[in-house]
Amino acid sequence: MYLSKLIGRTVKETPRDAELVSHRFLLRGGFVRQYSAGVYGLLPLAQKSIAKIEAICREEMNRVEGQEVKMPCLATKELWAESGRYSAIGKDMFRLNDRNDKPMVLCMTHEEPVVYFARTELTSYRQLPAMMYQIQTKFRDEPRPRGGLIRLREFTMKDAYSFHTSEEDLQNYYWQVHEAYMRFFKRTGCNNFVSVLSDNGMFGGKFSHEFMMLVPSGEDTLITCSSCDYKANQEIATSPYTHTTDAEKALEEVHTPNVKTIDELTKFLGITAANTCKAVMFQTREQELVVAFVRGDLDVVEQKLKVLLQKEVFPAKNEVIMAAQAVAGSTGPIGLDLSKCWIVLDKTISAGTNFATGANKDGYHVKNFNLNRDLMSGLSDWQKKKVLNGDIAKARAGDPCPQCAKPLQETRGIEIGNIFHLGTRYSQSMSCTYLDQEGNAQNHTMGCYGIGITRLLPAIMEESHDDRGPVFPITIAPFEVHMCVLNKKEGDTEGTANEIYNSLRKNGIDVIMDDRDEKPGSQFADADLMGVPLRVIVSPRNLKEGKVEFKYRDGRTQAQTLPVNEVVSFVTAAVKAEYARYSLD
């Protein structure tokens, strides 16, 4: 490819709206252009790079017996209503009507379409296990797209779905895919990534893992242990915490004028936040109040709350708070109207004693609240059903590890892939069955596996760049070799460069040659922005000695000069060696 013909120009100035390095370099290097919020077009550089990512992905999916399919992005309301998700998913799904006013959706993932396939194609135990995957556009009307290609409303995802006759078979296969993912990420040049336990969302099965690229700019917070192998997304990370238990003291109401926050309460009473029981108020879509109680020094993880309740929750509106007899600023577990609200108690509250908490009376708090004595014992059966116990607290750096009790750590990460145990969640709701050996209809046990293809490019740029531009692994670089031709009109520089270029291409090397009559500085700057790992510089200066220059984009060695007649074989071998660095076979 001649650089003069490449579509997509580089720009010197940093685009105003780009904050992340990957976003800046994608725009400056002419990889992508924005169309609207969360909607980007890929120019040739990005398209080539992503095509290479997809090819590696196919190899790894095929290796675990996946079969590539393509399902439609456009689906009817009916299909999505079958699983219950048409109504369960809110505004994140793009919805539209066809010409006859029939409601349709743009798929944000493809469980429903794949079950549609499976219902007619996978009807016998003899066909199982089976896995279908596709590399397809997904549409999600994200509340806030951001970070260039990191969080998009339209993006490419590799999604895979496996079908099994048993839980054991699924779990066995789940770990095969886990291994395939590790291979895929290593082959695409990801360095610093881990798989962590993650939340299954409201509709998942029993467990799931997220693959996380560990970079400071990541959107997710991970809780890890440096002493053992515990790693989890903060959404589900847990800790036994440290707590003390005193003998129960008498419940006591205290007049606390103008005390609204935990901070004010601890100062007023001269106690620590860990001795308080904090109320955090949410509400459901049905306008029921959800009061979550957690130890005062901890925070509530909304995701955990949702899973426990099996309902979506939102910040509570005032009317809803008042209706349940809760008093903002003095909310406590005692005296709430359980016909209008849920109480969710974190395990730190049931484990501890003598908490200070709100009295549900303006200007009053209570001291020495003890859960069983002061709340549970006075409840009738129906009221007890509105009180849930569980783990809703946020684990933080420094809290003890749930496995080894050593202090936990926090890191940031970008989610680049996930694998989910789905079980029969979709096969049941959508009546998807096969006949087993005895001729009985059984629901398929399913797993699903995603990789954010479009996101992987910026994720790799986040961890692999310098201040001049990205440093791509050859396996996903838009080209393998970048030739700079300096002062091409001097002597036979241009002719020699063309000979090298043609010979490299004959050897199957994907090379881009800067054939423009640009100053050396411009050529180098543009080459740096394109991030191609190997570089050949042809110039009259070295040609006088019969040499050309070779260097690595990552600067791992000093630039070296090579005799002209050896360049082609040298570079060809270097390309091969470069691929070998990422090969696992």
Next chain:
RNA sequence: CGGGGAUUAGCGCAGUUGGUAGCGCGCUUGUUUCGGGAGCAAGAGGUCACGCGUUCGAGUCGCGUAUCCCCGACCA
């Protein structure tokens, strides 16, 4: 959905008390340069986001709308 910011040439920006729009980069042509984003000369390029108002006159003032970005909320 809350809070903040922005919108003027392809990109980055300036534009004073209201007087009919400019700079840098990029682009075109010529010329001299040539190892880390060159110099000179000559060009092309604008519905100042949109709408309504105030005014003799609006990029500038007022009201409204749209779009984009950031923080938070949210993120099958």
